Amino acid sequence: YELTQPPSVSVSPGQTARITCSGDAVARQYSYWFQQKPGQAPLLVIYKGTERPSGIPERLSGSTSGTTATLTISEVQAEDEGDYYCHSAGMFGGGTRLSVL
Amino acid sequence: QVQVQESGPGLVKPSETLSLICTVFGDSMFTKKHTWGWVRQSPGGGLEWIGSISYARGTFDNPSLKSRVTMSLDTSNNQFSLKLRSVTAADTAVYYCGRVEPAVETIDTPSAFDIWGPGTMVTVSS
Numbered sequence: 001y002e003l004t005q006p007p008s009v010s011v012s013p014g015q016t017a018r019i020t021c022s023g024d025a026v027a028r029q030y031s032y033w034f035q036q037k038p039g040q041a042p043l044l045v046i047y048k049g050t051e052r053p054s055g056i057p058e059r060l061s062g063s064t065s066g067t068t069a070t071l072t073i074s075e076v077q078a079e080d081e082g083d084y085y086c087h088s089a090g091m092f093g094g095g096t097r098l099s100v101l
Numbered sequence: 102q103v104q105v106q107e108s109g110p111g112l113v114k115p116s117e118t119l120s121l122i123c124t125v126f127g128d129s130m131f132t133k134k135h136t137w138g139w140v141r142q143s144p145g146g147g148l149e150w151i152g153s154i155s156y157a158r159g160t161f162d163n164p165s166l167k168s169r170v171t172m173s174l175d176t177s178n179n180q181f182s183l184k185l186r187s188v189t190a191a192d193t194a195v196y197y198c199g200r201v202e203p204a205v206e207t208i209d210t211p212s213a214f215d216i217w218g219p220g221t222m223v224t225v226s227s
Contacts, residue, residue: 029209029210030205030208030209030213032202032213034148041197041199041217041218041219041220042140042148042197042214042217043217044202044213044214044215047202047204047205047213047215048204048205048209051204053202053215083146085148087148087150087212087213089210090150090163090210090212091150092147092148092149092150094147095146095147095148
């Protein structure tokens, strides 16, 4: 299996960012999303495709359709900048750098 | 509040064995209650799940590394360990230990961590 993400996404503050993750594994097992900032360990922000761990803002949401999982970040803030990785079936996507303009 | 911390040598010679320990801080029963594992991140940024271990259910391996990996659990000391044999420069990475998200540890590949250690850099070089 492979998981494919766009290398980068750029949005202005207050807009909505959508990061996609495509691969056969997404259709077979749960998808997860991690946020990582420089020098820090990854942080789980979505599990089981749509669930948010305690402390993760409601602005972050996950969805799945067929072989594509999507992380949606509404009302993007400067603090959302970082790298986002999808994960499914023991594999990670290559990561997407979210830039807040 | 559960926390985990990696420890081990920062430099390993090619062809030798990389050995890391992860210490679990919190309830002394935590290592028996949950599933634990290892993920590494290469200098280029890519993440790779290495494997996970559960007291009740045994080990779960990434097929790409399975032949070189041994994991064990030391519940009396609240620790678990990783050994990666025959290392090469391609094994140079930041190694993280963590806890598998409890909501999915028995219903999905146990590889998504909700708790992560700070990571430890391991360089393979002579």
